[in-house]
Amino acid sequence: MKGQVQKGIQDYYADDFSYCYGCGRLNAKGHHFKTNWDGDRTVTIYQPEPEHTAIPGFVYGGVIASLIDCHGTGSAALALHRKNGHEPGDGTEPPRFVTASLNVNFLKPTPQDVPLKAVGTVEEIHPKKWKVHTEVYANDTLCATGEVVAVVMPENFVKKD
Numbered sequence: 001m002k003g004q005v006q007k008g009i010q011d012y013y014a015d016d017f018s019y020c021y022g023c024g025r026l027n028a029k030g031h032h033f034k035t036n037w038d039g040d041r042t043v044t045i046y047q048p049e050p051e052h053t054a055i056p057g058f059v060y061g062g063v064i065a066s067l068i069d070c071h072g073t074g075s076a077a078l079a080l081h082r083k084n085g086h087e088p089g090d091g092t093e094p095p096r097f098v099t100a101s102l103n104v105n106f107l108k109p110t111p112q113d114v115p116l117k118a119v120g121t122v123e124e125i126h127p128k129k130w131k132v133h134t135e136v137y138a139n140d141t142l143c144a145t146g147e148v149v150a151v152v153m154p155e156n157f158v159k160k161d
């Protein structure tokens, strides 16, 4: 959420990897999704902006998909970071994940005037490949579910000019 005080794992990505439209802290026009642990689950809370409209009063599905996407990569980063003995903010840069697949199910129209809460369960397939199951709630209503396969960024993943 823009202007939110609490930090997320995304605040500890290296500068060069902080321009993601969904979660990059250095992308001035992005969503700034921030993902944290809540017990053994992960949580991202986001208040949609007025322009994120499908029909008046309801959130555009692409924004919900973006939330599930970055919640997924952030959750995978949290999980592998913890497995490696680290927590966000301890001075070690988190692992870098890229989305290999994104599946979204829109279950109910999603109201635009309340914060959305993405809750994730992280499953390790192998150390370089993680699956994140996400539920998106508006108040107590489950509006969407999704699944992300997140893969550790290949070493040679660099921008080609």
Ligand SMILES: CCCCCCCC/C=C\CCCCCCCC(=O)SCCNC(=O)CCNC(=O)[C@H](O)C(C)(C)COP(=O)(O)OP(=O)(O)OC[C@H]1O[C@@H](n2cnc3c(N)ncnc32)[C@H](O)[C@@H]1OP(=O)(O)O
Residues within 6 Å of the ligand: 013, 017, 018, 020, 022, 023, 069, 070, 073, 095, 096, 097, 098, 099, 100, 101, 126, 129, 149, 151, 152, 153, 154
């Ligand atoms: C231009 C992208 C920039 C991304 C930024 C990364 C930096 C991260 C750092 C900080 C985070 C900040 C940003 C967060 C990111 C937000 C989320 C996004 O929007 S990411 C953008 C959308 N995604 C892509 O553009 C991926 C494009 N695809 C690829 O680059 C490759 O296909 C990749 C890396 C996913 C894997 O390909 P291989 O050729 O390196 O390796 P193979 O061996 O084929 O795959 C590795 C494992 O992944 C599985 N896999 C690949 N594709 C899959 C799929 N579609 N579904 C399920 N599994 C898949 C494979 O089965 C394999 O698993 P097995 O070892 O066999 O168990």
